[in-house]
Amino acid sequence: MATGVLTLVQKLGSLVTDEVNYLLEVKPEVESLHNELMLMTAYLKDADAMHNKCERVKEWVRQLRELAFQAEDAIDVFVYQVMQKRRDGFVWKFTKYPKLLIDAHNLRRKIEDIKVKIQKLSDLKPTLEIHPFEEGNSSAQAHQLGTSGDKNFPYIDVVGLQSEAEELANLLMQEAPLGRFSVVSITGMGGLGKTTLARKIYNRGDVKRHFDCQAWVYISKEYKMRDVLYKIIEQVMVLSEAEKVALASMEAGVLETRLSDFLKEKKNYLFVLDDIWATEDWDRLKGSFPVPRNNQQCRVLLTTRDEGVARYADPIASPHKLQLLDEDKSLELFLQVIFKSPVDRDAEASLNEEMKDLAKKMVAKCDRLPLAIVVLGGLLSTRRRTVVAWKNVVDSVNWYLDSSNCHKALALSYVELPSHLKPCFLYFGLLPEDTEIQRERMIRLWVAEGFLEPRGNLRMEDVGGECLEELMQRNLIQVAKWKSNGEPESFILHDLLLNLATSEARKGDWIKGGLEMLKGLRELRVLGGEDGLMDIFGEALYRALANLVSLEVLYLQDYGIGGLLPSFSGHAHLYEINIVGCINELPGLPWSLTKLRLACTHLMEDMMVTLEKLPNLKELILDWHPYEGVVMRCSATGFPKLENLTLLYFDWLKYWVVEEGAMPNLRILEMNRLFGLKWVPGGLKHITTLQKLTLVMPKEFLERIKEGGEDWQKIKHIPSIIPWEVEIPEINAQHLDDMENRWFTRTGEVIPDDH
Template sequence: MADSVISLVIGRTVDLLHKKSVFLKDVRRQVEGLGNDLEWMRCFLKDAEQREDEDARIRNWVSLIRAAAYDAEDVIEIFASKVEFFTRNKGLITKLTYYPLKIVNLYTIGKEIESLQMRLNDIADRREKYGIRNLEEGMSSRGEEFRRLRRTSPFSEDKDIVGFEEITKFLVAELLKQDKNRRVVSIVGMGGAGKTTLAKKVYNHADLRERFNCRAWLCVSSSYGHKEMLRSIIKQLNAVDNKLLEMLEKMDEQDLERRLYQDLQDKCYLVVLDDVWKEEAWDCLARAFPDVNTSSRLLITSRNRGVPLHADALSIPYDLKTLGQEDSWQLFLRKALGHGDNAWCPLDLEEVGREIARRCDGLPLAITVVGGLLLTKKRLKSEWEKVLNSFNTNLSRSQSGVSAILELSYADLPPNLKFCFLYLGLFPEDYMISVRKFIHMWAAEGIMQKRDAQNLEEIAAYDLEQLFSRNMVQVAEMTVDERIKSCRVHDLLRELAIRKAEDENFFQIHDTRYDKISAKSRYLAVHILPRDTNYFWTSTPPLRSLLFFNVHVDREDISLSFKSFRKLRILDLENVKMPYNLPKEIGKVRLLRYLSLLETSISRLPHSIGCLRYLQTLDIRNLDPVIVSNFIWKLESLRHLYASDIKCNVPLKIEGLKNLQTLLGIRFDHIMHNNMMTLTSLQKLGIVVDDRSEIDKLCMHLSEVGSLKMLHLYRARGRYRWPSVAGLSKLHHVTELKIYGAGLRMLPPDFPPNLSRLSLKYTDLMNDPMPILEKLGQLSFLKMKDAYGGPRLVISRHGFRQLKFLELDLLCDLDEIMVEKAALPQLQCLRIRDCRNLEKLPEELKHISTLDTLELVDMPEEFISRLDADMVSSVPNLRIFDSRISQKKRRLSFYSWRRMEGYA
């Protein structure tokens, strides 16, 4: 991480210098000098990241530079925020009043910069003292070891393979397809998932040896050499003698490409490109692979999904998932006991053995490494328990295994993605990370390489997508339109992130009751609250992020001393049940950009939050309304405000917030008192209505807000009835509508004309809503949860012409669904959840050719047993699972119907 974080921090410091030039003009010379000093230090860090793992002196030296770089950024940003507060939007008299304070702060920052420059001079002296020089020269021994480990060949095929039989058949069939053009077939997956093992099995398949009269295998790796790759393939295609070797050594790149092209020109060839990291590696080779109607094929393995798509946009990469529980167990037995196909486990070892296999989380490489460890030990329960207790340590120490492979993936990340990956390590093991939440946090960190103020979320989302594409992060939940809803970090990758971060005092994770806060920590995640009642008073660390995970504060003597956290950018108190409201000192944390009070017991926000001019995200969603004073309009950087219900004694002023994109939980009366056209970035609006709300006037009020795409209407808690929901047709820009709350007996008389997504939740519709909804010409997504109390739904002929997803959830009185012929012609996914009285599925479903997925969630066993076999066979993906059991068991019960006995 050496150069990564420092280069990012220096970049942000330069940005700050430009953005705050008006406020920093009096100390510009000092700030520029500080930046130059940091840039000079960076010159000695080009390749320090590899060597700092080997040399403690380098690691300590890099740590000193990093701390100085962070402090430099803090000094500039805190000073700029203070001067901005003194001078911005204030009259002459007020500015004169604050002038002495400005002079004091100028003197203070001057002293702080002098102190930082002295520190940097001392760091420079230590470089010479410790003999740290010429870091950029040579290749570290560890780097060479990594590259050696990744060299692969097709001849050392692993015989202990499980779980790949069906995948192998599929890939072989893809390679044998009748297509005269040169095509690419690809396997993508995280490091250690078994991509190379699978590729070897495919490469050596008898049908492929017979079909392709010319075959070659090339391990590309992250540090490929163009000439060496070309030479390697040519050698495999020709009889190797001294004459050929001498000729190849003399050839330049163009000659080598020409020679390989000629060797392959009239051949039906199969070439495996194993472990391709970058698109540029493919570009180097592509010209040498002729496409001359010989039905030739290339098989690519990669951690980066973008590589095979770049090579052949028409070919869909095969995503290699981790092994299931039973396949993991079978592979474990073969590796740990060496019994091959006749693997069995002594009864006294089975329980601990299965737990070890489970901890490998389906990763073949991890199972292989830990199995190798056990193979050298006595077959005693006590010995296996020792391995289980030191599981992650043993794996990480295996230099020829998991640690080396995963560290290669980490080393290949650009600086901003390294930072992003490490930040994900703060979340607990197996934690389902909300993608939307993480994007807001990442945008608040401001680590993105391109920091366009208008597109922070898009850039943050792109960074996260890059980690997905490189298989450094796993998808946990997808939305029906294939957007990633939540993610998780594989346990072994999380261990890597923690190890890398803690080595540099980058962050701390407190998961015992005896942890102490380090004075050097910048990022702190509290998983368990320590017993120390003075936990937040024992030190004043320069924290930038403070995250709590399911911590219940039940002692009133635990409080956050916000005066000590003036450098804090992110504060996440989600689910922290504090016995008090947020103290007014929160207004002193002027650099705060992200504040989450989601599902806390806080019922009132202090007025001082209005001082948080940099705040981008504020989440105050709670069961009860949250009382606020009229300060929201002051939060000029605010982009997202999440609330269930905001209470204010006066009409809440929000107009003029040009950065605001999300506004949820605001009351009808407050909306009507604001000029909504001034919210030029507003995309998502959630309004709390009561029986006095005039929806028709509301829609007229919102009709000119051209950026508005999503509208949510919630009925206020209490004895309110739904008002007349009329006038929605005025909202031409709205494409998504959600209506929540009991008491709505009838559907609205009209809908937005371009509506594509509709959710109805907890309403009391008594008449079948389908005759109205099926006529919405643009509707592609419909979700109904506890929304209809009738016994029957009827979708008529040609109904729902564009609908792709339909979910029926908790319709307790529903016993019949009728679908007439030619209805739902575009339906791709049907999800039925917890409809306890439903007798059967409609027969017409088997005739909907587009239906790809049918999910049955929390349905009675009697309903499942009555499923028609023809129905089952007509749907490619029929999934049945119970969400009411534990997550561990849920993974076992979520299965494809085709694997069930009787329908295989």
């Protein structure tokens, strides 16, 4: 893909114009490289469109991407070295520091070498026979899709569902009791429209009026009961922000009790469980719902691909089984997607026989599956409505499909995406199945990854919004929730399209086989577990982690290998690390780190001694048993740039000492379930930047922070203070004093004073 090159072009452009000027004496060479790549980008987008059709073009694109990554790595390392010197106050006159002179000379040589190789690739262009996009598929036209001013995105309905929605809605609302739960099931293969039908029923006015409360939950293959219960509670109860924070960290049993108590007062309620995979899932979910009483009506609308699951949930009632569309319905849906407005409907009626024949040929390739029809129709909706333009798509369909295969029809929709949208779509493939993501969050992630190209005077956030609109219009992403003003609030990806995004991403050049071959990897997520894989591949992974010096984001869960991690202090690009699972000690961490999360690490030594020395750390999350100690200290010069700090569920921490001068830029602090903590650290009163303090703590602690309490003076300057009372678990209450005695005996420390 062209993504790596386009991203580097943007980065180089920013560096060349940066007033801080980290490039120093190599600026002319970097500017020259920037210009070379700029000349290649337009041609590269055309090459990217042929990426899947020609192996020679595919190899050409791969080599250019590899050169772009080499240049990015070399420049990043040099800028990092300059930043280190400036941080120490050393770089005043460049010529006085021989090491930087040598580094600059080496960078010049690398850039010149890369430019020579780029020129060789450029000389190959005429032999590749790469042709520009036809006008109907140009990036410029694609850009216009998002700037038309049309914010009322139509909801594409699967034709013929109205009568089915009516029938199932009446079944849900009938008064007769149907056992513990009245279960109405919708079954069928993926892409038939099960969720669409369920959503149509869920949003009906008569259904909303009939039920006192209702909730919709996506059930993924690897769902967590706590998350399911929290999502239901969030929809049926009115919660303050403090209550949401507290509930989000509660265990499933507590949430189940909270939900049961609330629903006792309701007459009727409806739960939609979307996409259940196994009978065991139904047993777990059913067991967590309160038993209806006093003529209550608890209705469950269930969607599943497995008819056996539906019959298991209710052995008496027959599941509603969706079928593939017939030829007429398939064509009707296809044209409905292409012609969305009343004006377009007139155009639809005037289609000549040749275009109708072309439409039938494309629909036939979708195997009558609604999802494939909608996605392929979305592709046609962006093209000019001419015979020539539609014939080009038919030719693409015939090339891409070896047989009548709807899944390959979905893949064609990706192949035909403009180059600027491909990385945006693939990024959805990083999400777990059935994950709903907020619009603003996805845009921020795209911006951080450098996927978005500047467009005139638009902010990058607006460019991201337009890209989402384009993907919506192509029906590659679905709106999960809408705002009251008619704009999307969050998105979700159908699992067939998620599989598409994942499979296309795997075709990228960063997977070359073997952990130790991933030299250019930027992001790595390692999800261990109890399947023994870490015992087999652990040593290779350890070596690979040490050598992946291009990493930018690292996520390690249940890593194993005896809790040992290699040092990351030489990973100059690494800005985010997440470690979940027990480790013996903190690894060496790079100065480039801006975000760190440690969860369930059970560290025995005070991690703050190491973490507070990270000069660029802005966000630190320590949660769920990160530390087994009793004393934790933040020194006067620690955490110079830290802005957000979360401390959650420390079992035995009693004394947190914050010296004056520590964390001078802290804005948000959360102290959550620090069950043994004696006091609010006195050093907080010196942090004038602190804007929000969340305290989810035992009653005795909260008494100290009330106005007039022992710790009130330490926090009274903070504009927003959110207290929430929780109980101390019995096991903690029993062993707090014993753990304190053991700690001071082992370490030889004395009980610290509050600062």
